[in-house]
Amino acid sequence: xxxxxxxxxxxxxxxxxxxxxxxxxxxxxxxxxxxxxxxxxxxxxxxxxxxxxxxxxxxxxxxxxxxxxxxxxxxxxxxxxxxxxxxxxxxxxxxxxxxxxxxxxxxxxxxxxxxxxxxxxxxxxxxxxxxxxxxxxxxxxxxxxxxxxxxxxxxxxxxxxxxxxxxxxxxxxxxxxxxxxxxxxxxxxxxxxxxxxxxxxxxxxxxxxxxxxxxxxxxxxxxxxxxxxxxxxxxxxxxxxxxxxxxxxxxxxxxxxxxxxxxxxxxxxxxxxxxxxxxxxxxxxxxxxxxxxxxxxxxxxxxxxxxxxxxxxxxxxx
Numbered sequence: 001x002x003x004x005x006x007x008x009x010x011x012x013x014x015x016x017x018x019x020x021x022x023x024x025x026x027x028x029x030x031x032x033x034x035x036x037x038x039x040x041x042x043x044x045x046x047x048x049x050x051x052x053x054x055x056x057x058x059x060x061x062x063x064x065x066x067x068x069x070x071x072x073x074x075x076x077x078x079x080x081x082x083x084x085x086x087x088x089x090x091x092x093x094x095x096x097x098x099x100x101x102x103x104x105x106x107x108x109x110x111x112x113x114x115x116x117x118x119x120x121x122x123x124x125x126x127x128x129x130x131x132x133x134x135x136x137x138x139x140x141x142x143x144x145x146x147x148x149x150x151x152x153x154x155x156x157x158x159x160x161x162x163x164x165x166x167x168x169x170x171x172x173x174x175x176x177x178x179x180x181x182x183x184x185x186x187x188x189x190x191x192x193x194x195x196x197x198x199x200x201x202x203x204x205x206x207x208x209x210x211x212x213x214x215x216x217x218x219x220x221x222x223x224x225x226x227x228x229x230x231x232x233x234x235x236x237x238x239x240x241x242x243x244x245x246x247x248x249x250x251x252x253x254x255x256x257x258x259x260x261x262x263x264x265x266x267x268x269x270x271x272x273x274x275x276x277x278x279x280x281x282x283x284x285x286x287x288x289x290x291x292x293x294x295x296x297x298x299x300x301x302x303x304x305x306x307x308x309x310x311x312x313x314x315x316x317x318x
Contacts, residue, residue, distance in 0.1 A: 017232055019260040019298070025267060029296040032164060032274060033080035033308035034285055035099070036071030037064040039130060040306050043279045052105030054129040060139055062309065065127055067097045068147045069157055076161055078312030082302065084164040087151055088113040089177050095151035096121050101168065105129045122148050151181070155188070162192045170198030175205035182209070194244060213272070215244040231265070232256050242270040248278045249286060259299040273301035287311060
C-alpha cells in the first residue's frame with residue numbers, strides 16, 4: 001500500500017516541478033563580466049590558494065588588463081550588465097581595485113597589497129608580471145603604470161552601472177571599513193553594489209546594511225540544501241529570499257524546476273541567480289558563445305563569463 005502511494009505521488013511531484021511545462025520567465029539573460037575584459041589563464045594544476053595568475057596567462061588576444069577602468073568600460077561596451085571587481089583596503093584607509101593579496105607576481109612591487117598606500121600602488125606597473133610562456137616574454141611590461149584604480153575612481157567613472165565586489169579578506173572588521181567608505185558617498189545607490197567573498201566580512205556587511213545584496217559560500221549552500229529538501233512543494237525557504245545565488249552549471253539541473261520554474265521562483269522571492277562554470281575544481285566563466293545562446297533560451301538570470309568580449313555584443317558605430 002505504501003509503495004503504491006509513493007509510486008502514484010512521484011509523477012505528480014515531477015510534473016509539478018517540471019520546467020518544460022512552464023512558460024519562459026520574464027526578462028532575458030544578463031551577462032556578468034568577471035574582472036572586466038581581462039587576460040584569461042590556465043586553471044590546470046592551479047593551486048586553490050595561489051595568489052597570482054599573471055605568470056600563466058593564455059596567449060593574449062587583446063590589450064586589456066583586469067580590474068582597470070579600461071577593462072571595465074570595455075566589458076560594459078560588450079553588453080555586460082554587471083562587472084565583477086576585487087578590492088583591498090590600503091594603509092591610508094582607501095580601497096584599491098586589485099585582485100592579489102600580494103603585489104609581487106603581477107606588478108614590479110613587493111609585499112601585501114593592504115600594507116601599501118594607494119599612491120604607492122598606483123605608481124606600480126600592474127602589467128609587469130604577465131607572461132604567456134614561462135617568462136620568455138612579458139607583453140604587458142611597462143604598459144600598466146598608473147592603471148590600478150581606487151574604488152572611488154571606479155564608482156565615480158561608472159555612476160549608474162552595477163558591480164559585484166569581491167572582498168578579498170576574511171576579516172569582519174573589513175565590513176566596517178566598507179560601510180565607512182559608503183557612508184562618505186552620500187547619494188550612492190547601494191542597490192547597484194553587490195558583495196561576496198569571505199564569510200565574516202560579507203555576512204557582517206549584509207547585517208549592517210540590509211539594502212546591500214551579497215552572498216557567501218555558506219549562504220548559497222544553505223539555500224540549496226533547504227531548497228532541495230522542501231521546495232518540491234513549491235515553498236521557498238527563507239534562506240533563499242532576497243539574496244544572490246551563485247550556482248555552478250553542473251549542479252543546476254538538480255534544482256527543482258531548473259531552469260524556468262526555478263528562475264521564476266527566485267525572481268518572486270527577490271533573489272538573483274548567477275550561473276557559473278567549473279574547471280579543474282575552480283569556478284569558471286561560461287565562455288562558449290554557442291552554449292550561452294542555448295542557455296539564453298530558458299535561463300533568464302545572470303551568466304558569469306570570463307570572456308565577455310566573445311559572448312557579448314558591442315554595438316556597431318555607423
